[in-house]
Amino acid sequence: MQLNSCYLDELKALVQKYGHKSFRGNQLYTFFHSSKRTDIENSNIPKDLTEELIKNEKIAHVEILKDYSSKIDETKKLLYVLDDENIIEGSLMKYKYGNSLCISTQVGCRMGCVFCASTKAGLVRNLTAAEMLSQIYTTENKYSIKVSNVILMGSGEPLDNYENVVRFLKIIHSGEGKNLSYRNITLSTCGVAENIYKFADEKIPVTLALSLHNTDNESRSELMPINRKYSIEETLTACKYYTEKTNTRLTVEYTLIKGVNDFEKNLQDLKRLLKGINSHVNLIPLNPIEEYVKARPKNNEIEHFRKKLEDIGLNVTIRRELGADIDASCGQLRRSFKEGNSDKIHSTNQQGIS
Numbered sequence: 001m002q003l004n005s006c007y008l009d010e011l012k013a014l015v016q017k018y019g020h021k022s023f024r025g026n027q028l029y030t031f032f033h034s035s036k037r038t039d040i041e042n043s044n045i046p047k048d049l050t051e052e053l054i055k056n057e058k059i060a061h062v063e064i065l066k067d068y069s070s071k072i073d074e075t076k077k078l079l080y081v082l083d084d085e086n087i088i089e090g091s092l093m094k095y096k097y098g099n100s101l102c103i104s105t106q107v108g109c110r111m112g113c114v115f116c117a118s119t120k121a122g123l124v125r126n127l128t129a130a131e132m133l134s135q136i137y138t139t140e141n142k143y144s145i146k147v148s149n150v151i152l153m154g155s156g157e158p159l160d161n162y163e164n165v166v167r168f169l170k171i172i173h174s175g176e177g178k179n180l181s182y183r184n185i186t187l188s189t190c191g192v193a194e195n196i197y198k199f200a201d202e203k204i205p206v207t208l209a210l211s212l213h214n215t216d217n218e219s220r221s222e223l224m225p226i227n228r229k230y231s232i233e234e235t236l237t238a239c240k241y242y243t244e245k246t247n248t249r250l251t252v253e254y255t256l257i258k259g260v261n262d263f264e265k266n267l268q269d270l271k272r273l274l275k276g277i278n279s280h281v282n283l284i285p286l287n288p289i290e291e292y293v294k295a296r297p298k299n300n301e302i303e304h305f306r307k308k309l310e311d312i313g314l315n316v317t318i319r320r321e322l323g324a325d326i327d328a329s330c331g332q333l334r335r336s337f338k339e340g341n342s343d344k345i346h347s348t349n350q351q352g353i354s
């Protein structure tokens, strides 16, 4: 286990194994998660212990490889590089209430949603807890900012990397670490129902977001293969269980695709499906990718759909589009970069945002 993926208790036990007092574990933990550093040779931990740790243990590093600033808003799209040279992406969005960072949970993804760029080359590997944490820490360090909201909505399916994601959540929330409230974290899932139940029983009250995107099983299965395993009804029952166990509200993500899921029938289905679930619908305009060149509805059509949903009694918001000029949708930037097309995107290397 990488040292910066360890819980405090695990670090305390580890340093004791090396013959040191357990408080050295506390020092290491705060060095990683409060000072947000990884260069333990420069910490106040005894030299013999750091030498042993460096020799025998691993520490994960994540660095910002490139950043791209939107010219239309203050969004930054980030490419991070991992120790094994894999590249992942994230986006930093500035809102009135603070900085929100969208991070990745896997290199690639194996869920196969037809409209999503992240999954086109399959899953490469899971990220460790330290690699998820470090996306936040390196971003905070580089731009001298505080990230106040974290969104697990970059590449990857968080509930397909369950153990590492739960570990990440517990560490980022810990008092000796960043102490981030669970309320300020959103976990977006395509609906791995079995793990939604498991997650509910951990009683970690983040905002769960379900990528629904269609309202009947046949059509949803065409968009999202996971639906062949867990039907819409099974998935929503799991989500309801989560909201009740954690006393939270479900976000239902609905990417509007013209002529696919924007019919009157979809409105009525949504009403029926969401009945009795503490939820709100977040409409996302489709960001077309090469393999899925369906049209996004026009802004007035999206607004019309929103109004109709509201009229039938649902809570609805439209996702504000940020960074539309910098491939800010799931997996698109990493792919452009790997294909050597990212230079068409404006890049600013050192510019801070605050």
Ligand code: SAH
Pocket (backbone or CB within 6 Å): 111, 113, 115, 116, 117, 152, 153, 154, 155, 156, 157, 158, 188, 189, 190, 191, 209, 210, 211, 253, 255, 284, 285, 286, 287, 288, 289, 329, 330
């Ligand atoms: N695997 C998780 C999180 C990553 S995707 C999930 O499925 O929820 C984050 C969100 O972006 C999901 O709602 C996903 O369906 C949506 N998304 C992916 N590609 C998109 C695209 N090209 N246009 C609009 N939304 C997209």
